[in-house]
Amino acid sequence: MREKYLKYSLVLPAAVVVFATAIYPLLRSLWISFHEWRLNRSSEIGGYVGWENYQWAFEDEDFYNALWVTANFTFWSVLLTVLIAMGMALLLIKGGWFRTSVRTLLVLPFAMSPALVGVSWRFMFNPEFGLFEAMLGWVPGMQDIVWLADPFWAMVVLIASDVWNWAPFFAMMYIGGMGSIPVEAQEAARIDGSSEWQVFRDITLPLWMPVITIGIVLKTIFSLKMFDQVYMLTNGGPGNSTQTLAHFIYFNCFKYYDMGYASAVSYVLVVPMVILAFVYVRMVFKDV
Numbered sequence: 001m002r003e004k005y006l007k008y009s010l011v012l013p014a015a016v017v018v019f020a021t022a023i024y025p026l027l028r029s030l031w032i033s034f035h036e037w038r039l040n041r042s043s044e045i046g047g048y049v050g051w052e053n054y055q056w057a058f059e060d061e062d063f064y065n066a067l068w069v070t071a072n073f074t075f076w077s078v079l080l081t082v083l084i085a086m087g088m089a090l091l092l093i094k095g096g097w098f099r100t101s102v103r104t105l106l107v108l109p110f111a112m113s114p115a116l117v118g119v120s121w122r123f124m125f126n127p128e129f130g131l132f133e134a135m136l137g138w139v140p141g142m143q144d145i146v147w148l149a150d151p152f153w154a155m156v157v158l159i160a161s162d163v164w165n166w167a168p169f170f171a172m173m174y175i176g177g178m179g180s181i182p183v184e185a186q187e188a189a190r191i192d193g194s195s196e197w198q199v200f201r202d203i204t205l206p207l208w209m210p211v212i213t214i215g216i217v218l219k220t221i222f223s224l225k226m227f228d229q230v231y232m233l234t235n236g237g238p239g240n241s242t243q244t245l246a247h248f249i250y251f252n253c254f255k256y257y258d259m260g261y262a263s264a265v266s267y268v269l270v271v272p273m274v275i276l277a278f279v280y281v282r283m284v285f286k287d288v
Contacts, residue, residue, distance in 0.1 A: 053264035118232025151241035177211030
């Protein structure tokens, strides 16, 4: 009898922690999203308002702006991160002390917290004493740009900081994926007279694609929920030109204290992330 319930007793502590830190807060926030609750007026949840918070979200211009900023940021961040990571993986897949040393250094960017990355990049783009300001000041057309005060350049800096933070992680992931590709298939193609490009296009890339796709799904999830660097680097500015949905939720929750509306918008963000998480799990465990 003890052996029968042993597996459940081993899983129980982890299940309790997951419920307490994930499931319960999700259910609680879902309940709050159907109520009016201004935290600066009352510490208790207000009356039931049904779908009004969700309806207001889809009538709010600031919500649509945050949705567009999130989509724009996610597209460019995912595209550049994956392409740069693939290029780094192709350069570093072979052995040698130099490549091994570079692989070791790749750990550093994604070992840093996103908040620290945001603070560091904010200082580096400071118009008075920033590192990039000093370096790019010599480039024609780049003088006197106040990077974080211009909507276009603020988004460019935000995307660049995120790509710098995550590209090494996915490069390591893609190096591992390339290492699992059978060398025999590539050698056979070369013996048959295929060029290096043909070997890459017809052998390497198709076998590499599942890992690349998993990387795209993961990076999309990370980009959709990215908050730390927005808060520390631009704080959504100038204006609301870099205000992502995660920052918009924080803004409504902890500046306007509108807990009901913030919870509703949170669930608008949860939907695509749940779909992507489901896709990721199915891809990873499709053979299990």
